[in-house]
Amino acid sequence: MDPAPNPASPEVSETFVRELTDHQTAMLAFIRALMPGSSAARDLLQEVNIILWQKREQFESGSSFKAWSFQVIRYHLMNHRRRLASRGWLIFDDELVEKISPALEADPGELEGRHQALNHCLQKLRPKDRELLQHRYSSGAPLNDYAKAINRSAGTLKATLFNLRAALRKCIERRFHEQGLPLQ
Known part of the structure; x- marks a missing residue:
């Protein structure tokens, strides 16, 4: 041995x-x-x-x-x-x-495919919607502060974020379906 x-x-x-x-x-x-x-x-x-x-x-x-x-x-x-x-x-x-x-613990290739689909779908959004998403998920600053800065209510922004997430989900699912990829 x-x-x-x-x-x-x-x-x-x-x-x-x-x-x-x-x-x-x-x-x-x-x-x-x-x-x-x-x-x-x-x-x-x-x-x-x-x-x-x-x-x-x-x-x-x-x-x-x-x-x-x-x-x-x-x-x-x-x-x-x-x-x-x-x-x-x-x-x-x-x-x-x-x-x-x-x-x-997904395959890195699968994660890369998801990342590309997300980027594709983000590019389809209006610039102000991308800015809102960027603020919400990247800045770390409170949504209330952003709402005040753009003169909108935090409740309106929360509803917009809900709708944007739903639109992104549908876009990503459609993208995966078009490419024949499984969406788990």
Whole structure:
């Protein structure tokens, strides 16, 4: 029986680095899905990369690197969310994250297809509607502030956002149907 490979050996480190590199896109997408609206996704990915490197000896060669790394991401983000919650940030609770995370472990190619469909559909919107969506999902500023700035009520903007999300959903579904892609 061959002895177990030394985790510090150059060939094991090279294999680990290859796996880590190959999964960066999927890991970033997973972090973004678990932390929607967070501008810290790339920073969190770098933190996870360091943790994965420190735990590389725990990775069993031949097993699923994606499953292992996503589990590490889940635990790291749970701790990160607890730190944010202690500072008064409103966040998803751990139970919800555990329920939705398996659905987020999609193939990066599928995520890219969804991203392209979303971009296509966003381009079909009026500029002021894209601006509203950008403000709501990227700025982090309260909707009430934006409503005051454009002289509209927050209730009207909430209704507009509801309608925009429904229109985007239909557009994306239509785009997937036209391309013969499954929409899960």
